[in-house]
Amino acid sequence: MGNVIVVTSGKGGVGKTTSTAAIGAALAQRNEKVVVVDFDVGLRNLDLVMGAERRVVFDLINVIQGEAKLSQSLIRDKRLETLFLLPASQTRDKDKLTPEGVERVIGSLKKAFDWVICDSPAGIESGATMAMRHADAAIVVTNPEVSSVRDSDRIIGLLDAKTVKAERGETMEKHLLLNRYDPGRAASGDMLNVDDMLEILSIPLLGIIPESTDVLRASNIGAPVTLANSSSATARAYVEAARRLTGETIPVTVPGEKRSFFGKFFGRKAA
């Protein structure tokens, strides 16, 4: 059975879709069988970031409504054999996302893939709760700013209350992915620092992704940033985060900090 991961944040624009694509691609590069599922019905974007927008025929809603088979709606990535996309519908109503339908789709994806990565819509309404409902673990994407941190805190509370795992009395594994970290602003002190955010959210750190124009460039050419420019700092950070997700222990480095500071984070267990 595969792992179901939800990528969520509460707040919009923090990089859920970018992170879903980048981590999905990084896992697929390790020959894991991966499907990325777009739950943002009506505002889909994952197909663009994955460069598959012109190949969408059937989508998640079609499968839930029984208008298409799951195998018909899955789009295989052109660069990686083991990477698939299940797109969201851009035109349909998001109320068509029924709990039973979602459960059925996630159930069958779990049997066929090693990793099912669900890209959650922003907010805490039905779309977001539906995306997290059947997850085994969650990646909480947070930017170093107070509003994002508070929204993430809210989402963590929901992950502990509204998921199948939580309702069974189990604890949901949660990982913090700190995105858009700006070394320049960190140095000048006008950004929340990493320790404070970890203290507020008190969940383990999966990785720190530096702010970079590589991300924009990659999404413009329709490639996950880990594939577009695999030598960039951003791509390397995502690859490390993906490795931590598989259980490897790699020390987290804070982008742009002096060497003497690394030691502080060496001891921290990341995943």
Next chain:
Amino acid sequence: MTEVLTDTQPIRLKGRSYLALVLSPELPFDDWLERLDNLAARSAGFFLRRPIVLNVEGLDIDRPQLRGLLSQLGKRDVRIMGIEGAHASLLGSDIPPSLAGGLPASDIEAPDENAQNNKPDEETTAAPNTSVMVTQPVRSGQSLISEGDVTVVGSVASGAEVIAGGSIHVYGTIRGRVVAGSMGNTSARIFCRKLEAELVSIAGYYKTAEDLELELRGRAVQLWLDDDSILAETLT
């Protein structure tokens, strides 16, 4: 079936106390509703799923005005479970019951009202000791309500709230709202390892973040009530 027949038990009636918020509207209602909207906007869901009592004592209004206010509140998802301090002429079958016990309004309302006024005192003297211990952080949007003391081993996040009938102990940082002595217990206290609270309240008296002394921020602090003011002192 036989079990049911042999096991006939009398219907059991139990008393139970709940924590209710009391709203005291002021005339003109439009202005007051606007302020209420401001409050609701600042803390979304503040009134959701919470018993709320409307105190109309001293308000010169008639039944249609009260009904209008109730429907305005209803539109804001504020559901009123009972009316406090209302003259008998204001009450009716289409108005939430008088708090005394859901009896339809009658002319013999006055003694009930007295009984009501005594109730909070009874509760404070009864000192419920159903204390609660939480070993996880209280997250934004969560609210933790208890009649007794509350101990949090962790932090209370910004946008979270802890409401206790007794004292509140937080072995972490308070960034949200903490309300101690919510049922009028004036000897309730608030303790924390680090104070960054949005609001602290003891027995109905409150201070917002802006009113808290700057030198207390980020410190280990205890807060208590002395007469009408909240006093604070750092813990060493």
